Amino acid sequence: MPDADRLSQSDLPKLEGVDFWSLRFVEEYCESYAVRKNVAMPFVASTDRGAMATVYVDGGYGYAATGDTSPAGLREALERAAHWARSTARLALMDSRELPRPAPRGEYASPSFHAPSPTRREWYELLGEESAQAGCDPRIIDWETSVDVITATHRLVTSTGGDVVQRYRFLMPGMGVTAHSDGVTQNRTLNGYRGICQQGGTEILGRFDFDGAGRRIAEEALELLTAPNCPSGDMDVLLTPDQMILQIHESIGHPLELDRILGDERNFAGTSFVTPDMFGTYQYGSPLLNITFDPTRAEELASYAFDDDGTRAERVHLIRAGILERPLGGAISQVRAGMEGVANSRADNWNRPPIDRMANLNLEPGDATMEEMIAGIERGVMMETNSSWSIDDSRNKFQFGCERGRLIENGKLGPVVKNPNYRGISANFWRSLKRVGNADTLKVLGTPHCGKGEPSQVIRVGHATPACVFGNVAVFGGES
């Protein structure tokens, strides 16, 4: 079976008598390494290869996905997709004759795509070293270090002559420890569960001080065991990037997805408090808030040149100086809503259709140093690393928890506190943004596990953000 990017145009079947068709190939190879409590976990490799056919005909739309990428298998998928389009055209929500028929041509490659990778033995040695350091105290009762190394080739071919090949290399290292003593349990991770996830090679490890992180997070977990609970009350919070990414993701990213605004997700992931009339005028946040959709930041997890519907990807502002400008909506949603959007029509694999997703959704840095942000807080808590997330189906009432907090009093960092939580309402919260950290406080993080859609999909999303200060936030601690 030839690789997707080596199938020539003449190998591909053609479907006559339809308005438009496309074939989207996905091939991914993943190697997973992990060391748990100094024991190497079994090596797992994964090779996933398939294609999705999409057809517009008679005003209908249909898709069919298959693992059979032979010419016969692809033809069968195209015909099945055409059958769906024809048989549901009279019931269709949208008239596919009004949809764009893209003819994209181009290529994309991740940074370090061709750089050599460590051997399997070297990966296990690296992870084993950190594991040994993490298990430094009998009160550390569980710990694990791991990395997923992924290469992928995505190709989109269209009946209009489009042909795009995009090659990716992802690295996703992770580390977590559990400390327990006297009935108290605390967890600490390196920037959250798979919060470190970028495109590129082993240079990513250095950006996050992976070497030595095992001992560091273990010591922080031990410190949390004897720390007091986070206090309750309305106060300032300083959120570090590994919590900011969750705040951006849940209370800006999801509510701005145009398919949610159009109602597609109401049965599952939910709706949005954002309505179409808000764009252009709505004060989403304080004037310090600038949010961009940026697929051009090379190392960020969801950078690409074209989305899965073939729209060229460009950096645009979604929120500028606090004012809502543009939704996260791909080409189909843009037609449905009559609004400008972005190139964010994405599928998590060959077996799921593209829908509106976040890609790289970033909060642009401001001018405050970390020291200045701390110095400006009379009473508050610095919160690090997301551990809990919950938000209503309109993406408004949220409650988030973090692994570690530090009190801030009279402009100075104070003692560590455990179980820091806060709650708020998206529509008000971003207006309380008081300070935005400068580029020195910025981290490029993300998540490979953004869930959404019917049928459901888990997709890779990047978030680059500085640390930020919010005023008058409802803060509270744990049960015990």
Next chain:
Amino acid sequence: MKDIAREDAAMENYFLALSQVIDAALATGERYTASFDAEQTDFVRMNRGKVRQPGSVAQRYIAVRLIRGARHAKHVLSLTGDLKVDGDALRSAVTGLRAALPEFADDPHLMLPKDIRSSRSTRGGPLPPAERVIDEILEAARGTDLVGIYAAGPVWRGFANSEGQRNWHQSTTFNLQWSLYFRTDKAVKSGHAGFNWDGAALTHKMAEARERLSLISRPAKTLGPGTYRAYLAPSAMEEIASLLCWSGFSGRALATQQSALARMRSGETLDAQVSIAEDTANGVAPEFQSEGFARPASVNLVERGALVGSLVSPRTAQEFGLPENGANGDEFPESLVMAGGTLAEKDALEALGTGLAIGNLHYLNYSDRPACRMTGMTRFATFWVENGRIVAPIDVLRFDDTGYRLLGSQLEALTMETELLLDSGTYGARKLMSLNLPGALVSEMAFTL
């Protein structure tokens, strides 16, 4: 309608042929396990009472694990369905694993089945063409703002190993999940799932949904933070139970204090009305797990409020010296059952008196996992009830309370009737899991926002 028996036999024969390929590819001293996952699914997504995205997905995966002594490694492969092509890919994968094994250390926690326990089960179908079902659904919902998904077709699971064990499980199901919207976030959620399409049942459920839609269209009541009496319908209990399933009953999570129920090992209890079991015999999950271990018909987890068991994978069994009981590696319940109580469902609102009738919850997570404290939102059909009568839908509320209170000190009653809820999850593949749950009446539930 498709000939399900012929389709199933073809898929089983294909899997058996793949197993023979691996058998033949083994070198002296090598063993293997292979697990197989496949489905042929029609997915039809709907919005505004119309078809939004119709399509089909045909996918087959095999995970082959090569074992030599105490070293092992696994390769998961997508398959084409062409035996020649897939056989070549499998042989290549085995060769690759063989070359890699010397790079790995012995695994002290490797455990393989000692007994050969082959099995075969098939259930469900045939189903009518999805196009016809969609016509029925949209006709029944005519005039409403329906949004949802219909997913249907066969799902296959298989297992093979070098000792000759062969397991096969086929389940052909449909699962329709839909909401009828009044406006914004005011809606009624419904589900209709099973093994054989039942148009009359759909008509009945759609009529029920329309009736509740008339209730949801009343002016909404806004409640402030505080504590309220509450009746949690089985579909709301589904969210609480699903959160507890997230490491709650895991043997490894309990042993490492990472389970939300870890304190139950030190004497913390739920109310004596609460009994929970992993009931494979009455669920839809296969009777074997992915490494070939057979699952007991039932594993008791909570009896009369006390933790009495856990789900133990072979790896956890080796690591902590526990008896394995057919759990997969994630030790996640796949057929969880909570026993019913004494309250007739028809009397639930009267027993509630004044308080909240919660139809659904949304986006639960732990706000303090060791304390089993959880937070989440009300969603869909949730009503304010006075003197046993529904007064008004409510605007969404956030709760933040502990499982030990909701299923312990504050639990007044469980309904006699339990509801079998087939998992509608479709991340990566359709899930073969279920929950069977009663409704719960609680004297106090804490709401914070």
